[in-house]
Structures are given as structure tokens and as C-alpha cells.
Amino acid sequence: MKHSVGRILSTVAVALCCALPMGQWRAEAAETVRINGSGSALYVMKPLIKAYAKAHPEVRIEMEKPLGSSGAIKALLAGALDLAASSKVLKAEEVTQGAISREYGRMPLAIVTGKKVPKTNITTRELEDIYSGKVKTWPNGEPVRLVLRPDADIDTKILEGLSPAMGKVVKEAHSRHGMIVAVTDPESDEAVVKTSGSLGAAALPALLVERTPLNVLTLNGVKPTVKSLANGTYPLAKDIRFITTKHTSSAAHKFIDFVASPQGRAIAEKAGVLVTAEGKKGP
Numbered sequence: 107m108k109h110s111v112g113r114i115l116s117t118v119a120v121a122l123c124c125a126l127p128m129g130q131w132r133a134e135a136a137e138t139v140r141i142n143g144s145g146s147a148l149y150v151m152k153p154l155i156k157a158y159a160k161a162h163p164e165v166r167i168e169m170e171k172p173l174g175s176s177g178a179i180k181a182l183l184a185g186a187l188d189l190a191a192s193s194k195v196l197k198a199e200e201v202t203q204g205a206i207s208r209e210y211g212r213m214p215l216a217i218v219t220g221k222k223v224p225k226t227n228i229t230t231r232e233l234e235d236i237y238s239g240k241v242k243t244w245p246n247g248e249p250v251r252l253v254l255r256p257d258a259d260i261d262t263k264i265l266e267g268l269s270p271a272m273g274k275v276v277k278e279a280h281s282r283h284g285m286i287v288a289v290t291d292p293e294s295d296e297a298v299v300k301t302s303g304s305l306g307a308a309a310l311p312a313l314l315v316e317r318t319p320l321n322v323l324t325l326n327g328v329k330p331t332v333k334s335l336a337n338g339t340y341p342l343a344k345d346i347r348f349i350t351t352k353h354t355s356s357a358a359h360k361f362i363d364f365v366a367s368p369q370g371r372a373i374a375e376k377a378g379v380l381v382t383a384e385g386k387k388g389p
Contacts (some may be wrong), residue, residue, distance in 0.1 A: 134171040152169075213309045220301060249303050
């Protein structure tokens with residue numbers, strides 16, 4: 107009798123497997139990795155996820171609209187994410203709560219304008235004059251419209267670090283009424299594109315991966331490229347690091363290992379990242 111029941115159950119199990127469409131069966135069996143983070147970091151993730159999915163169809167990677175570095179780390183610590191791609195250094199309290207940082211690389215932060223702004227190069231002194239409000243128009247007479255990021259945003263801190271004067275005038279710009287303040291990287295990029303006479307900043311992956319139609323300025327005559335960042339001639343850089351916890355799944359760690367592999371590094375560098383992490387032997 108026991109053998110008969112066993113044979114019946116085995117037959118039912120096989121029948122259920124065969125009855126499921128192949129795509130549905132794979133979806134049920136797939137491991138899921140949930141990723142979020144800063145907008146610029148997620149731009150880089152897009153080609154990496156595409157390449158990884160091709161080699162590992164058994165893994166499903168989910169990536170929604172960017173929560174930002176802080177939001178993604180909070181979601182990770184709450185168990186709502188498996189991995190955060192962050193542009194900011196962990197806070198002491200985040201480390202205490204179990205966040206673990208793995209450095210990956212740096213991205214040039216480009217000074218950008220709308221396509222119609224008649225400008226190809228900008229100097230640090232010009233930026234200081236624009237952010238202070240001393241210079242209010244472009245050479246063609248069009249008003250300059252700054253697209254700012256929140257006070258505590260990493261992009262704001264990077265611009266403030268360009269010079270002692272920038273540290274002061276960027277704060278002054280935030281204190282003026284009627285300023286455009288974009289919360290996320292995609293929102294900032296969109297605001298620069300749509301605002302007449304705009305001036306803002308965008309990470310290089312926004313231009314290379316998203317193909318955002320922006321006018322990219324050289325800064326003091328230097329182009330914002332991976333090469334100029336590597337040789338130290340371009341001063342503005344935004345970090346990218348992976349944040350995990352002790353609960354992060356093996357599937358998520360395998361994806362990080364792929365990102366650090368020769369194939370992953372090549373993809374990231376093409377997307378605008380100067381990879382500084384130690385390389386892996388293979389995917």
C-alpha cells in the first residue's frame with residue numbers, strides 16, 4: 107500500500123511539472139536578487155544585469171526606480187532589498203545595524219547644461235560666479251537656471267569640494283528662493299534637459315548608458331572621462347560601492363563577483379566607471 111501511494115505521488119509530481127509551461131516553471135525556480143540605490147549607480151547596473159541575465163537565466167534580478175543611496179540602504183537593512191548600489195560612505199549607525207560596504211569604483215561627475223546653451227568649457231571661477239549669483243546670464247543673454255540637489259546629497263558635497271569658494275557659494279545658492287532642487291539623479295538629468303538655460307551636474311553613465319541629451323562641458327579644459335579621472339586631471343568624481351549584510355543571499359554575492367570579474371569590469375568601464383576594486387579571475 108505504501109509503495110502504491112508513493113508511486114501515485116511521484117506520478118502526480120511529474121504530471122504537474124509537465125503541465126507547467128516552460129517559462130513559468132523557470133520563473134518559479136529562479137532565484138531573485140533585489141537591487142536598488144543611487145540613480146547613477148543604477149545606470150551602471152543596467153548593462154551589467156543584462157549581461158549577467160544572459161549567462162545566468164536561472165537568476166532573476168529586480169531593479170525598480172532609484173530610492174537613492176540612503177533610501178536603498180534603509181530598505182536593505184529592513185530586508186526589502188538584497189543589495190544596495192550606493193554613492194555615499196556608510197554612516198556609523200548603518201554599520202552598527204549590519205551594513206557592509208564593498209568599494210567598486212568612481213564615476214566622473216560632469217558639469218552639464220541644456221543642449222541650447224552656447225558653452226563648451228567652464229572654469230572653476232565661472233562656476234563660483236554663477237553659483238554666487240554674480241553671473242546671471244549666459245553669453246547669449248539667456249538667464250542661467252541652476253539645477254541643484256538637496257543640501258546633504260553627495261553631488262552637492264562633491265561640487266562644494268571643488269574649491270573653498272565653491273563650498274561657500276553652493277550653500278548660498280541653496281538659500282535663495284525659487285531654486286530648482288531635484289531629489290534623484292534621473293530627476294536632475296530631466297530638469298537640466300527640460301529647463302531653458304540650465305546648469306547642473308550628471309554622472310558620466312547618464313550620458314553613456316542612458317544617452318541623456320545634455321551638453322557636457324569640459325571643466326578647466328578637461329573632459330569628464332574615465333581616463334582623465336584615472337590620471338588625476340579631472341577633479342569631480344562620484345563613488346560607487348555595493349552594500350550588503352550578513353543576510354545577503356549567495357545569489358546576490360555571485361552577481362557582485364561577476365561585476366568584479368574581467369567581463370564585469372569591462373562593461374562598467376564602458377558605462378563610465380573607473381573600476382578600483384580588486385579584480386576576480388572570472389564570472
